[in-house]
Amino acid sequence: xxxxxLQDFAYRIEDLRISYGDxxxxxxxxxxxxxxxxxxLIGPSGCGKSTFxxxxxxxxxTTSNATWSGTIEWxxxxxxxxxxxxxxxxxxxGMVFQKPKPFPKSIYENVAxxxxxxxxxxxxxxxxxxxxxxxxxxxxxxxxxxHESALGLSGGQQQRLCIARALATSPDILLMDEPTSALDPLxxxxxxxxxxxxxxxxxxxxxxxxxEQAARISDSTAFFLMGELIEFNRTDALFQNPKSQxxxxxITGRFG
Numbered sequence: 001x002x003x004x005x006l007q008d009f010a011y012r013i014e015d016l017r018i019s020y021g022d023x024x025x026x027x028x029x030x031x032x033x034x035x036x037x038x039x040x041l042i043g044p045s046g047c048g049k050s051t052f053x054x055x056x057x058x059x060x061x062t063t064s065n066a067t068w069s070g071t072i073e074w075x076x077x078x079x080x081x082x083x084x085x086x087x088x089x090x091x092x093x094g095m096v097f098q099k100p101k102p103f104p105k106s107i108y109e110n111v112a113x114x115x116x117x118x119x120x121x122x123x124x125x126x127x128x129x130x131x132x133x134x135x136x137x138x139x140x141x142x143x144x145x146x147h148e149s150a151l152g153l154s155g156g157q158q159q160r161l162c163i164a165r166a167l168a169t170s171p172d173i174l175l176m177d178e179p180t181s182a183l184d185p186l187x188x189x190x191x192x193x194x195x196x197x198x199x200x201x202x203x204x205x206x207x208x209x210x211x212e213q214a215a216r217i218s219d220s221t222a223f224f225l226m227g228e229l230i231e232f233n234r235t236d237a238l239f240q241n242p243k244s245q246x247x248x249x250x251i252t253g254r255f256g
Contacts, residue, residue: 010203015070029229038204040218048227057093094166098178100158102150114169136164156187173203
């Protein structure tokens with residue numbers, strides 16, 4: 001689907017297979033994720049979307065009884081076969097989960113945590129905190145209470161704080177596992193608008209159960225079913241003219 005040189009891509013995945021014990025959950029997936037785009041992963045529950053997402057930041061390697069093979073080419077290396085510095089990987093590939101989980105610390109300390117871990121000079125941290133909160137469209141709402149507990153924020157604000165926390169280490173890629181599923185409609189809109197803005201600086205890979213969300217904010221969409229990649233295309237093409245009958249059945253609500 002795509003052409004170009006290696007540096008045009010965030011990830012190049014070839015023949016990716018993942019098993020937990022004797023149970024294979026990802027079956028030979030080939031997929032290229034382009035930089036500075038939003039790529040949505042859709043499909044019914046249990047189809048392998050979240051496992052695939054976790055593979056992109058190496059979490060599969062640390063999961064007990066998990067095995068993987070194939071190629072996940074990132075930053076010029078196959079992270080399955082070559083030694084990739086886990087600290088570098090966590091710095092360059094941020095992760096945002098389904099339910100917002102701010103640390104039981106102040107708003108400021110939530111965002112400052114990553115830069116401190118990665119050895120950023122103390123004098124530079126206030127600027128990083130402010131900028132990442134601005135990038136997450138949260139600074140104006142919390143600037144007068146930065147040193148209050150993050151647990152006092154609303155659900156939508158907490159999720160944007162978690163996004164800011166992920167951005168504070170200056171990643172290239174942001175992985176998001178159903179980031180709006182626990183939010184109310186207004187908070188969902190705010191996070192979707194944020195994601196659209198973020199792709200100016202970052203590559204975003206988004207797992208979502210909401211096909212309308214994928215259609216609204218993604219550039220490309222991958223449809224997973226039972227651990228297989230059924231179809232991958234530009235989002236408008238996949239939704240308007242799916243090549244696979246299985247894709248058409250899913251996006252028209254015949255199953256899933």
